[in-house]
Amino acid sequence: DAEITQSPRHKITETGRQVTLACHQTWNHNNMFWYRQDLGHGLRLIHYSYGVHDTNKGEVSDGYSVSRSNTEDLPLTLESAASSQTSVYFCASSDPGRASTDTQYFGPGTRLTVL
Amino acid sequence: DAKTTQPTSMDCAEGRAANLPCNHSTISGNEYVYWYRQIHSQGPQYIIHGLKNNETNEMASLIITEDRKSSTLILPHATLRDTAVYYCIVRVRGSQGNLIFGKGTKLSVKP
Numbered sequence: 543d544a545e546i547t548q549s550p551r552h553k554i555t556e557t558g559r560q561v562t563l564a565c566h567q568t569w570n571h572n573n574m575f576w577y578r579q580d581l582g583h584g585l586r587l588i589h590y591s592y593g594v595h596d597t598n599k600g601e602v603s604d605g606y607s608v609s610r611s612n613t614e615d616l617p618l619t620l621e622s623a624a625s626s627q628t629s630v631y632f633c634a635s636s637d638p639g640r641a642s643t644d645t646q647y648f649g650p651g652t653r654l655t656v657l
Numbered sequence: 658d659a660k661t662t663q664p665t666s667m668d669c670a671e672g673r674a675a676n677l678p679c680n681h682s683t684i685s686g687n688e689y690v691y692w693y694r695q696i697h698s699q700g701p702q703y704i705i706h707g708l709k710n711n712e713t714n715e716m717a718s719l720i721i722t723e724d725r726k727s728s729t730l731i732l733p734h735a736t737l738r739d740t741a742v743y744y745c746i747v748r749v750r751g752s753q754g755n756l757i758f759g760k761g762t763k764l765s766v767k768p
Contacts, residue, residue, distance in 0.1 A: 575755055585701070587755040600755065632700050634756075645691070646756055648700030 548633050548649040556657055561620040563652050565633030573636045574616040578629040623656045661745045666763040675732040677762050679745030682726040687749050692730045694741040735766045
């Protein structure tokens with residue numbers, strides 16, 4: 543079955559280290575999104591992509607970057623991890639080309655702790 | 658996207674219908690109502706969406722008032738596994754872009 547996966551599911555890192563979170567979907571969706579979820583803030587958009595080589599900044603993009611070299615993957619990189627980036631990260635995808643729905647499908651999340 | 662208002666929390670007895678309300682008084686003509694839920698520690702899950710007619714699928718029913726200013730998500734026979742935060746989102750279908758999640762309603766299904 544088609545799905546969206548994230549890895550790792552849990553990550554502990556130190557301040558200043560570079561960290562990359564993986565997101566892979568097998569639906570062949572053009573649109574992919576990265577959100578973070580913190581208590582009291584709900585889900586906030588970090589970056590998104592509408593297709594290969596397309597990337598866009600979201601509401602809370604500072605300190606994060608993404609690249610889209612193929613349809614299936616949108617890795618999220620924290621250039622120099624900070625304690626304020628301790629959060630749960632969700633990846634999502636959608637296909638606006640489908641007539642039935644443009645709903646977003648979410649991955650299981652990655653819990654990142656920056657010490 | 659129009660703003661939505663939902664109660665902070667609700668309780669429901671297992672096996673009974675759970676009726677979750679949402680107000681969206683500023684909804685415009687081309688905006689759909691979407692419902693998602695998030696079970697603890699999991700990613701949000703799509704439930705159902707509609708424009709103006711009532712909709713039903715294997716998970717739930719969506720009732721939208723005639724003036725479209727409010728809607729109700731109905732889980733016909735709630736189970737303990739339906740305990741989650743339920744989000745009502747209004748947006749133009751196919752408008753691209755992210756979903757804007759509010760605070761949602763924390764539904765607790767009790768035995």
